[in-house]
């Protein structure tokens with residue numbers, strides 16, 4: 001599933017492809033249920049003529065503010081779901097079989113939304129706060145301080161791994177980077193959040209930022225090296241995701257378990 005580094009990579013790719021400044025001329029929606037707001041007819045009408053002002057990200061959501069005419073502003077919001085991907089391509093390029101939706105642009109190209117598993121979501125709204133869930137400050141923008149993290153974990157007895165996946169606690173976090181952050185911080189994913197010390201929360205906050213930043217840097221290099229066809233999924237984490245695999249730190253065997261149904265891998269020796 002695309003997590004913060006993948007969505008941030010998608011955002012930077014859209015900017016590099018010079019999507020800002022272009023206007024949408026038409027939307028071809030291949031799976032009607034993907035469009036959450038408004039209804040399909042209004043969506044197609046509302047999108048037409050909208051000039052993309054910028055590409056923002058909030059957690060795992062891509063936001064494209066659009067200006068249409070003199071005053072009307074709306075925001076196209078895209079969520080990549082379980083396996084979605086975005087690209088801007090000339091209309092004449094062969095269509096990837098998993099492209100579900102295409103948004104034509106005024107320069108002969110189109111924004112293509114691949115979504116094989118149909119978990120992607122699309123909104124067109126005047127005010128993004130109408131549809132976005134509560135999201136923590138972005139871990140990459142400095143707002144997710146150890147104090148903010150400590151406050152959201154206060155009194156929560158659930159396993160720390162489960163809480164890291166709540167978008168109101170760490171916006172953009174997903175299963176892989178939650179495990180990676182806990183590995184870097186040396187914290188057992190099954191521990192109760194309320195039982196973490198202040199020092200452990202400091203370490204966890206730093207590890208979250210480090211894990212996400214390291215991955216984004218890998219995407220940065222890969223994007224430049226393989227443009228215009230950059231990779232969408234890189235193995236950006238350092239811990240193994242196989243039971244019994246050697247720990248990169250102590251060489252002892254990794255353990256696999258499930259925390260709230262999500263596959264979770266950790267070193268029982270290094271993550272006390």
Ligand SMILES: [Zn+2]
Pocket residue numbers: 247248249250251252267268269270271
């Ligand atoms: Zn270890």
